[in-house]
Amino acid sequence: MSSQTIFWCLSYLIIGSSIWANKNDSRVETRALYSFVNQKTGELVLKGNAEVIRDGMSLKADKILYMEKKKEAFATGNVRLSNSDFILESGQIRVYLQGNETLKSLGEKDILIIAQKGPRLTEQASESQVVNQVSAVEIKFFKGQEKIEAMENVRMVQMSTDGVQLKEEMVVTGGFLEYLHKQKKALVKKDVQLESKSLGGVGQRLIYYQKNDRFYLIDRAKVFEYDEKGKAVNQIAGNKILHLLKEGRTILMGNVEGSLGYDG
Numbered sequence: 001m002s003s004q005t006i007f008w009c010l011s012y013l014i015i016g017s018s019i020w021a022n023k024n025d026s027r028v029e030t031r032a033l034y035s036f037v038n039q040k041t042g043e044l045v046l047k048g049n050a051e052v053i054r055d056g057m058s059l060k061a062d063k064i065l066y067m068e069k070k071k072e073a074f075a076t077g078n079v080r081l082s083n084s085d086f087i088l089e090s091g092q093i094r095v096y097l098q099g100n101e102t103l104k105s106l107g108e109k110d111i112l113i114i115a116q117k118g119p120r121l122t123e124q125a126s127e128s129q130v131v132n133q134v135s136a137v138e139i140k141f142f143k144g145q146e147k148i149e150a151m152e153n154v155r156m157v158q159m160s161t162d163g164v165q166l167k168e169e170m171v172v173t174g175g176f177l178e179y180l181h182k183q184k185k186a187l188v189k190k191d192v193q194l195e196s197k198s199l200g201g202v203g204q205r206l207i208y209y210q211k212n213d214r215f216y217l218i219d220r221a222k223v224f225e226y227d228e229k230g231k232a233v234n235q236i237a238g239n240k241i242l243h244l245l246k247e248g249r250t251i252l253m254g255n256v257e258g259s260l261g262y263d264g
Contacts, residue, residue, distance in 0.1 A: 071097035091117025110144035150177040184210035213245040
C-alpha cells in the first residue's frame with residue numbers, strides 16, 4: 001500500500017471517510033468512527049459503524065479488517081453485506097477478492113464470500129417477485145459461478161412480495177444446499193423436508209426448478225397434500241417423484257439424477 005493511501009486511510013477517534021483506487025483501478029471507499037493502518041502489513045482496521053464499498057458491494061459491521069495486499073476482508077459484529085442481488089447478514093463474514101491465494105485453490109476466479117455465526121441470505125425483492133431466503137450454519141457465495149452453498153441446518157424459504165411485505169410460501173430444510181440464484185435452480189441434500197400450506201414432501205434429495213414450477217424428490221421420497229384440517233392426504237411414495245406445482249400433479253418416475261445439470 002503506498003504512503004499516499006496510508007495517509008488518506010488514517011484517522012483517529014473521528015468519523016473518517018476515504019476514497020482511493022488500488023493497482024487494478026478498483027474504487028474502494030471506507031467509513032468508520034475509528035480507523036488506523038498497520039504500516040508494516042498495510043492492513044486497514046475500521047471500528048464503529050464500519051463500511052467498505054468495493055466492486056458493487058457494501059460491507060458493514062462493528063469491525064472490519066481490510067487487507068488490500070492479501071485481497072481479503074474480515075468483518076465481525078452485526079455484519080451486513082449487500083449488492084444488487086442479495087443481502088447477507090451474519091455474525092462474521094470473510095471476503096476473498098480477485099487475486100487472493102485461497103480463491104486459486106478453490107477454482108474461483110472472482111469473489112468468494114464465507115458467512116458464519118447465524119448467517120441469513122435474502123434475495124433483493126422487487127414488486128410482484130418471488131424471492132428466496134437461506135439460513136444455515138455456514139453460507140458461501142461464489143461470485144464467478146453465481147452459486148450459493150449452505151451447510152448444516154439448512155433452511156430455504158420461498159417468499160412472495162407485493163412490493164411492501166414478504167409472505168412465506170414454501171419452506172425446504174436439509175443438510176446441504178447448492179443454489180444457482182441466477183438460474184433459480186436449487187439442490188438440497190440429506191433428510192430433506194418440504195412444507196407449504198397445501199403440500200408436503202420428504203426425501204434425501206430435492207431438485208427444485210423455480211422458473212419451471214416443478215421439483216423432484218429422490219430416495220425414499222413422499223409427496224402428500226394437506227386437507228383443510230392440516231392432515232396429510234393423497235400420499236404418493238417412491239424412489240423418484242416429480243411434482244408440477246402449477247398443475248398440481250405428482251408423477252412417479254425414474255432416471256432422475258441428483259445434480260443441477262438435470263433438466264428433466
